[in-house]
Amino acid sequence: MKWPDILDRPSRRYATVEDVRRIFADYHDALHWLAGFLIGDKLAPACVIDACNIAERQGPVFHEWLAHWAARATLRCALQMQGADIAELAPTYERFERVDAKRSPLSPEDLQLLIEESDVLPARLDVLCRFVLVMHGIAKESCAEVAAQLGVSQSAVERAYCVAFDTLHLMSKRMLCNADIPAGLPPAPV
Numbered sequence: 001m002k003w004p005d006i007l008d009r010p011s012r013r014y015a016t017v018e019d020v021r022r023i024f025a026d027y028h029d030a031l032h033w034l035a036g037f038l039i040g041d042k043l044a045p046a047c048v049i050d051a052c053n054i055a056e057r058q059g060p061v062f063h064e065w066l067a068h069w070a071a072r073a074t075l076r077c078a079l080q081m082q083g084a085d086i087a088e089l090a091p092t093y094e095r096f097e098r099v100d101a102k103r104s105p106l107s108p109e110d111l112q113l114l115i116e117e118s119d120v121l122p123a124r125l126d127v128l129c130r131f132v133l134v135m136h137g138i139a140k141e142s143c144a145e146v147a148a149q150l151g152v153s154q155s156a157v158e159r160a161y162c163v164a165f166d167t168l169h170l171m172s173k174r175m176l177c178n179a180d181i182p183a184g185l186p187p188a189p190v
Helices: 003-007 017-026 028-039 044-057 063-094 108-116 127-138 143-150 154-179
Strands: none
Touching (some): 028 044, 028 127, 044 063, 063 127, 063 154, 108 127, 127 154
16 A cells, blocks of 8 residues: 555455554554654654554454554544644635635645655645645545634635645755756755
8 A cells, every 4th residue: 555545545344453553563654754744753653652542442443444544543633733723823824815726636746745855844834734735635635624624714725735735846846946956056046
């Protein structure tokens, strides 16, 4: 199962408690990346451990669904930790200009860039943008679904996604410009 697939819709087969533990071991890096990107490296381990503990207490669940569930549980734990900050940021996005053109969910190339730049990107995006980027950009949930889960307006989600999407693409352009510069020359501003 590939990284974007763990946020996609699941299929059905029962899982054991050992399957739960194995999923959290097999997807350790992906789940820590997700939690770290959303809420920061210091809180990420606690978020993933909480999600694992919740999973172990569940009854029989579907096997393929389990990796998806692990990512969702990690996201839910991160949201519980950051919900107040997200709610506080939402009115700021309400004051932004209306979104003229919708941004598409992330392409495989965008996702690769997001992963490669995940050490820099969180510093350039606030917590609302990071959650929206994951939930709409990677998981491909509608803006209305994301808004309902985050407890903010759909327009705040759309505007935050535009900021996140445009920031990611600006980083991509900057990387392309810098790749074409001969050694020893300073990078061009974008």
